[in-house]
Structures are given as C-alpha cells and as structure tokens.
Amino acid sequence: MIAPFALPFMARALAEAVLLGALAGVVGVFVLLRRLAFVAEALSHAVFPGVVVGYLAAGAGGVGYGALAAAALATVLLTLRARLSEDTALAVLMGAFFAVGVILVSRRPSYTADLTTFLFGRILTVDAADLARTAVLAGVALGTLALLGKELLLAAFDRPAAAALGYRTAALDAVLNVLVAVVVVAAVQAVGTVLSVGLLVVPAAAARLLTDRLALLIAVSAGSAALAGWLGLALAWTASVDHGVPLAAGGTIVAVLVAWYAAARLLTLAVR
C-alpha cells in the first residue's frame, strides 16, 4: 500500500488527493450544515464550459482559470435568479452551462476522449504547478474558514439570530458559495467535474452519522477524505498493475468514500 508511491507521478497524485480530501472534507461540513449539496453539484457541472475554454485557450494550465471564471459567472447568475426557486434556478443553470461546454468540446476531433477526461479527471498526471495551485486554493479556503467559521456556523444554525446580531447573512451565503466554487475548481483537474461533488458531500455526510460535535465532525470528515485519497489511489494502482483491471483513480477514491459512508450508515442502523 506504500510501494506504488515511490514513483514520482504517484507521489504527486497522493499529495494532490490528500490535500484535496482534507480541503473538501472541511468545506464539506459547511456544505452539509447549510444544505448546499445541490449548489455543489450544480457548480461542479457549471464550471465545465470554463474548463473547456481554458483548455482550448492555454492548454492544461488554463483549465483552473477557466473553471474559476465559469464558477464566478454561475455564482453571479445564481444571485440574479429573478423569481425562480433556487432549486429550479440551479437545475436550469447547470444544464445550460454544461450544454455550452459539450457544444464547445464536440467541435474537437478527439471529442469523446476529451469529454471523458474533463469529466473524470486525470489525477495521475498532475504536475508540481497543479499541486501548487491546489495548495494556494486550499490556503485561501481554510484561511477564510478560520476567520469566518464561527459566523458561518451561526448563520447555518440560527439565521435570524445571526441577522439580529448585525451579521450580513446574504454576504455570508455568498462567501460560502465562493468557498464551494473554490473546492470544485481545485478538484476539477484531479477528479474531474463530475466527481468533485463526491469529495464535497460524502465525507461530511458519513462523519455526520458518527458524531454531533462540530470539532470532531470536521476532523473525521477531513481525515476520512484524505485517507480515502490514499486508499483509493493504492487500490486503483493494485487493481491495474497487479490484477490487470484498469480502475479510474478519481472514481475509486469516491467509491472508497461511499463504502465508508455505507459502513457508517449500517453501524448507526445497527446501534439504534
């Protein structure tokens, strides 16, 4: 379970997976408490055209910036959603953005291969620059949470109280949406647009089954997500190299997390 990571590309993949897992695990707790899972899902699809444009304009290095621009545009449009319910606005936005991305990518000769790469990521080919970008995004996100975590929690549990204390709850909502977008952008290259939602949603949901205490919730969520990054990569490697079954690394990481959630769910059902 350790030997594969002696290879440089596997070591980089491991660093990326652990970093992303810890980041998404922490932000995921806030996603869970504010019920933003659908926002995370919609944003993960909405960044897709940005990923494609970034890639067409500047190659692999442009993907992150394109995703960031698309996430920003989607977040702005979401706040201007007129009289649509948030649920409907998210569904429409997600479909429209994704459709634009597919139309752009369908113009390329290597259409289906490109599409699946964008959707499912390529964690085994992250380079030092990708890692540095992820580390910066993680620093920004975790720094923001360290500064505003208490206010965000107050708004999550008791919105009227937060408003009565003079906090601007709409601004706090916007901060959290931006944080979700940051995690999605960081995760896009590694696990692809469709699996990034898994990192944001599953570890926090599993941790919530096991504990009510916030500090423990954050620790279990981040720890299990980072651990799943290592376990998923090791599993994918073993299956591919030792058993000739090529497993997608990103998908395997999320599958490990889902198995962990299932175990936690069974445990809570058995205890009750």
Added chain:
Amino acid sequence: MSYLTRALLEAATVGATCGAVGVQVVLRRLGFAAATLAHATFPGAVLAGVLGLAVYAGAGATAAVAVLALALRRLDLGVVLAGSLALGVVIASASTGTSRDVAAYLVGHLLTVQTADLLAAAVAAAVVGLALTLAGKELLLAAFDRTALAAQGYPVRALDLLVLGLVGVTVLAAIPAVGTVLVLALLTAPAAAARRCTADPARLTVLAAAFGAVSGVAGLALSHRYDLAGGPAVILAGCALLALAGTLTSVSRR
C-alpha cells in the same frame, strides 16, 4: 424512416414528456431529487453495456433502487448521487473501450437514436400522460397544499412515490436524446417558462408539455442548421424559451 425524422420524433416526444413531468419537479422543488435519479441511471446503463444487456433494463433497475432510497429518506441525496457517478465511472474504466458509450450516456446521441429508443420514449410519454390524466388534479393539489390533501384522506406518501416514479421513467426515456446530465434542464426550463405564462393549474401541464416539445424541435433545427451537438442544442433552446418567457411576462406586467 430517415435519421432526421427519428431525431425529430424523439426530440418532440421527450421534450413534451419532460415538460409535463417538469411541472411537478418545479412546483415540488424536486430538482436535486431529479438530479439524483438521473445520475442513478448511469451505473446501471454502464453495467448493462458491459454485460451486453438492454441499457434500459440496467438503467431502470438502478433508477428504481434510487426511487425507493429517496422515498424511504434513509440516505443523503448527495451521497446517492455521487456514489452512482463513482460506481459508473469505476465500472466503465474497468471495461476498456467504453469511453464513447460513457460520453453518450452523459450527453445523449440525439442524431443516432434508434427505433427502439423512439418506442421507449413513446411508452414513457403514454405512462406519464395516463398518470397525469388520472391523478393530475391530486398531484397539483399535493404540490400546492399537502396538508389540505392529507386532510381530505388522500395517500400523500403514495403520491410522492408516484411523482418520483414518473420522474424516473421520464429520465430513463430521455437518456438517448439528452443524456443524464442535461435532462435536468429539460425537466425544469420548459415548466418554469409555462409557470411564468399561466397561473391556471389546469393549463400549466399542457403548456409545459408544448414548451418542452417546442424546445426539442427548435433545438434539433438549431443543431441541424449550425452543426451543433443535438442534446445540448435542445437544452439551450429550452433555456432560451425560459429567458424569453421571463422577459416578456415581466415587460407585460409593468
């Protein structure tokens, strides 16, 4: 039948079905549940493709499991959604040479739909049409005022299950036309546009179905004229319709 005729019939049928069921999705705010059901079809479709079974059988089986999981409310929606995706991706990656199929499941292949797909779309349209004709009034009342319906002795939980089942059937039939990701916009945009244009609940479903069919046909025309991918063009037509309805109604109310 030429490929274009098949695509036209498919787009119109799927569009109308999505529009009609979409009224329930929009009124009950089932967007996330619909997204979960749509993604839940993905691993089943991939597995059926790998095993050489009918795609509808595999996708239908996993969607049915998801409908039950949603109805029982014992699992987090987001986990079902992410887990379905991960499972589908892992299965697809383990069997080489399926990347074209995976792309087709996710974004559809409107221009190459087969007669069997048309048949499936027609069956789904008939099922949805029948259910909405028989129980439409109760379903609308449940969407607007659950308490009133429960007080009159209607089985509210059974109606919830019926709605989820109808969404599942619709998503399943829509996969060849628009795929599992884009279907969500077709389930919401035409219905939301109809909601803007009429406050009359009796007309709402018919208008939404008409808007859905128009989105399908207009999208196909755009796709044909400008050489765009078929499914995404239908989705963009539906979203344009919503934007148009929103603009026109807010102008006329001023």
